[in-house]
Amino acid sequence: MGSALLTDQYELTMLQAALADGAAHRRAVFEVFARRLPGGRRYGVVSGIGRFLDALEDFRFEESDLGYLRAAGIVDEPTLAFLADYRFSGHVYGYREGEAYFPGSPIMVVEGTFAEAVLLETIVLSILNHDCAIASAASRMAHAAGDRPLIEMGSRRTHEIAAVAAARSAYLCGFSSTSNxxxxxMYGVPTAGTAAHAFILLHDSEEDAFRAQLQSLGMDTTLLVDTYDVAKAVRTAVELAGRDLGAVRIDSGDLGAAALDVRRALDAYGAEDTRIIVTGDLDEFSIAGLAAAPVDGYGVGTALVTGSGCPTANLVYKLVAREDASGRLQPVAKRSVGKPSKGGRKWAYRETSGGTATAEIVTGAPMESVGRPLLAELVTKGRVVGREPLEAARERHRATLAELPPAAHSLSPGDPAVPTVFS
Amino acid sequence: MGSALLTDQYELTMLQAALADGAAHRRAVFEVFARRLPGGRRYGVVSGIGRFLDALEDFRFEESDLGYLRAAGIVDEPTLAFLADYRFSGHVYGYREGEAYFPGSPIMVVEGTFAEAVLLETIVLSILNHDCAIASAASRMAHAAGDRPLIEMGSRRTHEIAAVAAARSAYLCGFSSTSNxxxxxMYGVPTAGTAAHAFILLHDSEEDAFRAQLQSLGMDTTLLVDTYDVAKAVRTAVELAGRDLGAVRIDSGDLGAAALDVRRALDAYGAEDTRIIVTGDLDEFSIAGLAAAPVDGYGVGTALVTGSGCPTANLVYKLVAREDASGRLQPVAKRSVGKPSKGGRKWAYRETSGGTATAEIVTGAPMESVGRPLLAELVTKGRVVGREPLEAARERHRATLAELPPAAHSLSPGDPAVPTVFS
Known part of the structure; x- marks a missing residue:
């Protein structure tokens, strides 16, 4: 199935009404932005652009989709005819993946007729709200982990397909691998894994289980040591594997204290190079809290795939300009209580001073020498031009983080790391 | 693509090690359960069983999947050969969709060889953790809404494919329709929609927009009245549509106060039958808070698709019994700190008294006359036998809710509505 029915019904009924009175053909500009960063975060991270470009190319109303819409009586025949021929022919500009964003950053700008642009609202927002939420959490975790590798292992705690996108966003933001x-x-993310308690329990003894795992998977494997008694398991592990044992995993208890005990035991057995991986409901706060513990890597599940308390980025897709009766593009904005919008097509720049970001400059016209331009061409006349390798986005995220002021990395709730200046 | 790679790598490497030492062929029983209900909820709701049965039938390692696993060096050739022939041939028992569950309820029991059952861990948990989380939130919202209809409109705030499953779970738990x-x-969920601010802003005036919508979509449509000035918009709406106007939607401000003002205005204009739909970051608490307001329906988005603060159900998939060297099935359980499990294959019954649920009885053998049996046959020798229409699950949920004690409907955090008794 294509992506066209991943859409809210009202987009199609609005299209019908606008086709009927001719307004559907007015040129329009939609903008994606966040009114605020959830949870007092200091920055958001753009992710999902690549997935959106894939979904856009796939956004076609198939014969069977049209049959459903007709049978359900959702739209009239002229609208069905429009949908049958639908191909987005406009322009899309956007922040690149891995880039930071702030309240009011025009993360994506979609230009086309109202008809062709209004239909993209749900697919744009679903992808960006999910992927940016995961990326924004992942970036904080990766920063908290420092040089220690993070394995993404949250697939079981989120929707099975969302899990794949979550793994992609985690890697983009500095995770080293995924279990998915x-x-x-699909995305070339390096994969990793250890072993589950079920594997230990399957065997008649922990020793049998360890032996089987070492024989089949080699000495560099990671043995799970907390099924019965951690101290005893570590001794058994080293007796079987010797000093070449790759790693052990601890999944329960006070991870900091347990890691210290296990490190001492491993060192006492001469297994100084055996790594300690910890898992078990970790988030950016507990990762930061383990910074002084002798831990060599973290496995992160639930908190990653649920955005660590902020499972959606709360991005909106708003009409900011449209053609008037005389053919001129006019800025528009609603005046609803508590939901301010700023009308007009926008451009955005990251202002820096001495290599450190100082402001997000959002303007009503292109400007020169105000900083690094943030909107890149993604789609030109309906053709995708902005695809890039995931590794490029990962590299950009590293560079973007290095540019943010130190306050960006505070885990406490607070103001955005740099102000957004509308000029 | 099939569902087989929606799997954590460690299931495949455990399989490899267990194939090598022969333990993979031991009979095994895995159980899905929750250690606790998240957020102090009083009950959980089972959802996703139907989706799991679809995914199970689709769980095949295609040639291209095997090619990836081989190229990435994830498992060895004997394991690839096993995967190429993989078809689940065991039994699955489970709670039916719409049923309530409590801590320790054996929501699903998977019986087969270790090899065939261990591979299902991720797909089982991904589907159930997501769908049960959404259903558990949806059920509270539907109860808070009473007889007033709820429209699910959260697609834009979650992953695009997760949104489809969320809409299914919401309908199962009493929502009347979805925007998706x-x-x-896919699921025959009734669809609904109103109009967005973009449609109003597209037109040169609010009046033009309302006129276009009424002419194309008929008098029963829902006009969005908060783009500029609510009072003025309501007057314009009735002037254009007369008393036959279907509904108006308010999406901002103090919804209770705004609904009261709009109701008075509509009544004064003689539009007593025009309904008032409210939307805007509603959850079960704000829905309950609007019970006394003149509201005729709610649109719920973010809170529904994110599980209203609990985006995952925290269900786990644990080995509870497996064959020993002598061929006998033995209960097993890990002893990890703070993560208790109870070994052994289990049966479950809902005990009632005078039509009200009094306990969740979990036993180590089938029993008679202890209450309504909760585990149904879903898969027999690999063949799906437990499929049912979504409407049946929706009806079951209604009946299950009616059976729970009144304390189940408290929105405050607290203990489960009935105790789980292991006997």
Missing amino acids: LRAGR | LRAGR
């Missing part, structure tokens, strides 16, 4: 095999296959 | 068209097409 489809993310490995 | 693919959920309409």
